[in-house]
Amino acid sequence: MQQENSERIFDIRGIRVTFETPDGAVEAVRGVDMHVNAGETVAVVGESGSGKSQIMMAAMGLLASNGAVSGSARYRGQELIGMPRSKLNKVRGAKVTMIFQEPMTSLDPLYTIERQICEPIRVHGGLSGAAARRRALELLKLVHIPDPERRLKSYPHELSGGQRQRVMIAMALANDPDLLIADEPTTALDVTIQAEILGLLAELQKKLGMAILFITHDLGIVEAFADRVYVMQKGLVVETGTTADIFQRPAEAYTKMLLAAEPEGHKPPVGDDKPILLDADGVSVTFSMKGGLFSGGGFEIKAVQNVGLRLRAGQTIGIVGESGSGKSTLGRALLQLLPSEGRVVYQGTPIQGFDRGAMRPYRRNLQMVFQDPYGSLSPRMTVGEIITEGLLVHEPSLSGREREQRAMQALKEVGLDPGMRNRFPHEFSGGQRQRIAIARAVVLKPTVIVLDEPTSALDRSVQKQIITLLRDIQENYNLSFIFISHDLAVVKALADYAIVMRSGQVVEEGPTGEVFDNPRSDYTKDLMEAAFNLKQVLSRQAAARAG
Structure with a gap:
């Protein structure tokens, strides 16, 4: 201070x-x-x-x-x-050191975490290789990276977004x-x-x-x-x-x-009489990781363990949890974007294990909006081409003019000027790019959209606009959302049912109001306090350190 x-x-x-x-x-x-x-x-x-x-x-x-x-x-x-x-x-x-917003673009994908942390230590601190490694390990422990010795040998793509950010913080603190x-x-x-x-x-x-x-x-x-x-x-x-x-x-x-510009309002729950669109039970995802060149055998990561959910028409299920809790992996598994075990049924049809070809007829109804719109939007395509790309696959009979009309309509629905359709993604702000990603999903008139951290990098004022936009789209088209986020204020405003995940497992679930206002598990209580009483949490941390 x-x-x-x-x-x-x-x-x-x-x-x-x-x-x-x-x-x-x-x-x-x-x-x-x-x-x-x-x-x-x-x-x-x-x-x-x-x-x-x-x-x-x-x-x-x-x-x-x-x-x-x-x-x-x-x-x-x-x-x-x-x-x-x-x-x-x-x-x-x-x-003077600097921590950047997007660690994936700041970390070299070809170098291990150890090499990237050790480089500034050796350049500015003059430490030997062994001393630099000890300091790197100390820094990973300092920023609470789990299993830090193993993570030193990892590459950036093998870490979660939160873990990559912590590596960036460790690098910035390396030379005091x-x-x-x-x-x-x-x-x-x-x-x-x-x-x-x-x-x-x-x-x-x-x-x-x-x-x-x-x-x-x-x-x-x-x-x-x-x-x-x-x-x-x-x-x-x-x-x-x-x-x-x-x-x-x-x-x-x-x-x-x-x-x-804080998220506000709440979504009333849908009735039990609404049809179930997506029914999942016992969903598990395990990643087999190979060992390094000199470290020998590999290991397994159980990213999702025996998770189930039922998504009804017009419902929004919010999935919350810490980085690495498995919430994004679960979203991808539900849409068959990665191999998993368990049962996934879409409108009465078991789709578990469907390959790319078998899933194609279902893709227009099961859409996903990814966390980083800049990474998921092709920089070589115009916004109009990006939005209508799915129409080429799912509605091939449409003429070029008809596709253009659909793109213009989708842009209007997400609050963007249709005249922008000939621009490229880099010409838009982060909030506008997220709207484009939503338009790409909405243009196919799906029934279910999985939204993976769609507001995490946005200002609160823009977040508020995106929440309003999603509410309007959901009401207009009776869409169902699975909303994955670590931002509990946004989930509280948008979801009518909440699932709390930790280490790949569900620790608590129920109507959003009940989970947020009367959490049962200690883990959920900690999440809520950190989200809505950060000042008190930091004060308590400071008192504990002083004591």
């Missing part, structure tokens, strides 16, 4: 960031001042596209090739803007930095791990005197964790102040909107 009369270690003055695009220059940051004191935690909040991340990318010399920066960014008096790369490399990664810049570092983490990581950062901050600059759209984290806040909109700081002032006495309409 901030210390009285502490030294200013990071000082930004008049930063402007401009990108040259085919449509002309785009000014992403328009003259911003901010600072961070030693030992202080400062949060920068704002919607996607507000420019909050680009400020830090510019200061650290990490702008895209079409970006340009002017202004000043000083670390302990050293000007970083325009600093030669060789000199800048001695600052970033050692004194003076300033940690964290860009949405908990987006991919479930609520209990969020609390652990935030508690860990607070502990390390106190121990090392480290300052933290926290870029996030999660205002719950900001309120629990930050000393001061900068609120950004369209490249400008529109409000700044202490966390207490910003949350209790916001002055700007935009800040008030952000604070009010």
Whole structure:
């Protein structure tokens, strides 16, 4: 936490960031001042596209090739803007480190976790190979990676999203930095791990005197964790102040909107008289992992163990649990996207074990929206082509004009301008890309959609829009959803039935109101407290450490 009369270690003055695009220059940051004191935690909040991340990318010399920066960014008096790369490399990664939002694009898929953690330790710390490995193992334990010795030999694709994010945090902490810049570092983490990581950062901050600059759209984290806040909109700081002032006495309409953009409402349960569309029982998924070149035999991971559910017409089942709990694997198994055991019946037809060809007639009715729309949307296809791709398979008799009309209608249904259909995915924001992914599923008029973390990377204001959108689509077409998420506030607002998973098993289930308001298992109670009482959880952690 901030210390009285502490030294200013990071000082930004008049930063402007401009990108040259085919449509002309785009000014992403328009003259911003901010600072961070030693030992202080400062949060920068704002919607996607507000420019909050680009400020830090510019200061650290990490702008895209079409970006340009002017202004000043000083670390302990050293000007970083325009600093030669060789000199800048001695600052970033050692004194100033950065955690990025999407670990899968930051971790090298060809290198083991051990090699990727050890590299900054050896470069900046000068440790030997054996000493660097010991430090890497210590860091994995510090960020609560299970079975850390084995995970050192793993590759990024063998870890869950939350585990990959924890690896990124371990890498950033490897050299005991003076300033940690964290860009949405908990987006991919479930609520209990969020609390652990935030508690860990607070502990390390106190121990090392480290300052933290926290870029996030999660205002719950900001309120629990930050000393001061900068609120950004369209490249400008529109409000700044202490966390207490910003949350209790916001002055700007935009800040008030952000604070009010929490998911709200609830979905009434469907009746038992509604037909069962998807009936699953005893679903289990086991992954056989091969051993390394020198480590010998492999091992098995029981990702899902004996899980059942019944999804009725018009119902939304929310599946929650920590990263690695098996909830996403279960969703894929239900749609026969990976091998599994057990029974899965769709509208009276057992589809368990169907291969790709046998499943094809059922695909239009059983759709999936994936967590990362940027990864699931082809960058080489226009939005119109992406949305109508499924129609080529399932409705081949449609003419090109008819497919285009269907794409335009789908875009309207998800709140996007049909005139955007000839653009490419990279030309859209994260929230818009998620709408496109939903449009691709909806255009086929399915009966069941599995939504895998569809709002996890979105601002609260955009999340609220997506929730409203999904409610409207469900009502208009009597759709059934399986909604997989670690964001309990979103599940509470959208689902009428909740399933809580841990280590591949169901620990609790029932109507959403009962599970959230009167949880029976200790694990569910911990989830709820971490989700809705984060400030109290962090305070208790701090008291335990002090004691």
